[in-house]
Amino acid sequence: MNNPKPKATIMDDVAMRRAVTRIAHEILEHNEGADSVDLVGIVSRGVPLADILSREIAEIEGKRPSVGKLDISFYRDDISRSIAPVLHATNIPFDINNRNIVLVDDVLYTGRTVRSALDALMDFGRPRTVQLAVMIDRGHRELPIRADFVGKNVPSSHSEDVRVHLKEIDGDNSVTIWDKAAMPAKGGNR
Amino acid sequence: MLSVRHLIDTTSLTADDITQILDTARSFAEINARKGIKKVPALRGRTIVNLFLEPSTRTRSSFELAEKRLSADTLNMGGSTSSVVKGESLADTIQTIDAMNVDMFVVRARLAGTPQKITENTDAIVINAGDGKHQHPTQAMLDLFTIREHFGQLDGLKVAIVGDLAHSRVCGSLAPALKTMGADVTLVGPPTFLVDDPSYYKCPQTSDFDSVIPEMDVVYMLRVQLERMEGAAIPSKREYNRLYGLDLRRERNMKDNAIICHPGPMNRGMEINTEVADCARSRILDQVTAGVATRMAEMYLLLGGDNDGISN
Numbered sequence: 001m002n003n004p005k006p007k008a009t010i011m012d013d014v015a016m017r018r019a020v021t022r023i024a025h026e027i028l029e030h031n032e033g034a035d036s037v038d039l040v041g042i043v044s045r046g047v048p049l050a051d052i053l054s055r056e057i058a059e060i061e062g063k064r065p066s067v068g069k070l071d072i073s074f075y076r077d078d079i080s081r082s083i084a085p086v087l088h089a090t091n092i093p094f095d096i097n098n099r100n101i102v103l104v105d106d107v108l109y110t111g112r113t114v115r116s117a118l119d120a121l122m123d124f125g126r127p128r129t130v131q132l133a134v135m136i137d138r139g140h141r142e143l144p145i146r147a148d149f150v151g152k153n154v155p156s157s158h159s160e161d162v163r164v165h166l167k168e169i170d171g172d173n174s175v176t177i178w179d180k181a182a183m184p185a186k187g188g189n190r
Numbered sequence: 191m192l193s194v195r196h197l198i199d200t201t202s203l204t205a206d207d208i209t210q211i212l213d214t215a216r217s218f219a220e221i222n223a224r225k226g227i228k229k230v231p232a233l234r235g236r237t238i239v240n241l242f243l244e245p246s247t248r249t250r251s252s253f254e255l256a257e258k259r260l261s262a263d264t265l266n267m268g269g270s271t272s273s274v275v276k277g278e279s280l281a282d283t284i285q286t287i288d289a290m291n292v293d294m295f296v297v298r299a300r301l302a303g304t305p306q307k308i309t310e311n312t313d314a315i316v317i318n319a320g321d322g323k324h325q326h327p328t329q330a331m332l333d334l335f336t337i338r339e340h341f342g343q344l345d346g347l348k349v350a351i352v353g354d355l356a357h358s359r360v361c362g363s364l365a366p367a368l369k370t371m372g373a374d375v376t377l378v379g380p381p382t383f384l385v386d387d388p389s390y391y392k393c394p395q396t397s398d399f400d401s402v403i404p405e406m407d408v409v410y411m412l413r414v415q416l417e418r419m420e421g422a423a424i425p426s427k428r429e430y431n432r433l434y435g436l437d438l439r440r441e442r443n444m445k446d447n448a449i450i451c452h453p454g455p456m457n458r459g460m461e462i463n464t465e466v467a468d469c470a471r472s473r474i475l476d477q478v479t480a481g482v483a484t485r486m487a488e489m490y491l492l493l494g495g496d497n498d499g500i501s502n
Contacts, residue, residue: 071217073217073232074217074221074230074231074232074260074490075230075231075232076232089216089217089220090217090220090221091220119231120230123224123226123227123229123230124224124226124227125226
């Protein structure tokens with residue numbers, strides 16, 4: 001395929017920044033400040049997103065939440081079908097016991113990634129609460145999971161793919177919708 | 191996904207395979223070092239049979255821990271408790287266990303070629319945990335992991351493998367794996383322990399230990415396997431130690447950043463002296479730690495990558 005193009009760009013840099021600012025305020029409102037909150041990004045795009053959120057919260061509240069990263073490769077329920085080729089280390093350099101942990105990911109789809117992330121997170125301790133923040137909720141849940149904080153709800157079809165691009169990984173901030181048939185290979189794994 | 195279905199020898203592994211095992215092992219090393227729960231559900235519901243037809247403590251416990259930390263179900267079968275002792279053929283034993291639908295055999299055997307033979311009698315995946323004087327591939331992977339952790343890469347490193355080369359399955363796996371990854375391997379041992387066919391390893395062989403020491407990045411001491419000698423000649427423990435043992439005098443001639451490895455169990459005072467085994471260069475305990483992580487990686491990659499037809 002020559003120069004594959006997305007069907008549509010649904011968020012640009014400005015829209016994504018506004019969404020992050022709003023989510024940061026919502027997290028602070030929900031948890032009555034930043035004191036009890038830590039963020040955990042799901043590898044790979046959840047990690048830079050968690051960093052951005054943490055900086056945003058620091059700007060509002062003056063206190064920066066800790067950020068950890070969680071690789072869920074070994075907790076997936078489908079390794080027999082798609083073995084993760086690229087592995088990234090999990091690193092949660094703080095105690096999650098009794099904390100309010102906000103899991104951060106780019107796209108919420110079937111809910112299976114979040115299910116795995118919950119399992120992985122619980123191996124590190126017993127948080128007081130676990131909340132979920134995502135940039136995009138595209139529907140099609142296969143498990144009883146919902147997000148607490150959403151950048152944008154994007155109704156999509158199974159034949160489409162929704163991609164969040166982040167400066168830290170992809171060079172630009174945007175959200176695009178693709179026809180699965182016309183898609184270029186993905187960088188990183190979700 | 192690895193290019194092989196079973197892990198029988200290191201000669202079948204490509205550089206990509208080895209890199210994938212070592213990279214995956216890094217993630218498992220992180221899990222093994224956790225303060226919290228040192229266990230992931232990656233192989234939940236898979237059944238692994240540890241078939242140890244020859245005594246083994248460290249390899250067996252390393253595999254068992256690796257399996258448990260992957261949440262696999264395990265079945266241990268030993269030499270003296272198995273029906274092989276009652277006269278059942280190995281093929282019958284394997285087919286019987288296979289009929290119970292297991293996913294993997296981990297095989298340690300006195301006879302070279304046993305793991306390969308087992309692959310012909312089962313649909314399960316087979317890992318060679320050491321067969322006779324042939325191969326011990328999981329040992330080689332933990333050695334490579336340990337060396338790579340210290341130097342950051344394997345390409346271009348100079349490694350001396352010292353001792354009982356002819357009887358050593360450790361050398362049989364380690365030398366080709368190091369070559370595949372671009373390291374320079376020199377085999378060192380008394381003339382009676384050198385390999386008959388030097389072209390097999392494509393490595394230079396020498397009996398002059400002292401002359402090679404100053405060039406080496408890694409000095410890998412093999413265990414003198416008194417139980418596998420079958421009359422092979424070494425004059426005495428003391429003379430062996432003087433000519434081929436790693437003592438403080440030789441350790442001082444090593445490069446600044448060079449390290450010492452040994453597959454264990456050590457014959458202290460024979461191939462390695464106590465003050466050297468416990469010195470700062472020694473990576474012997476790191477090798478043991480690496481064993482669990484690399485075995486987790488091998489089992490994860492072999493069991494995860496081979497079920498394209500199964501959907502869930």
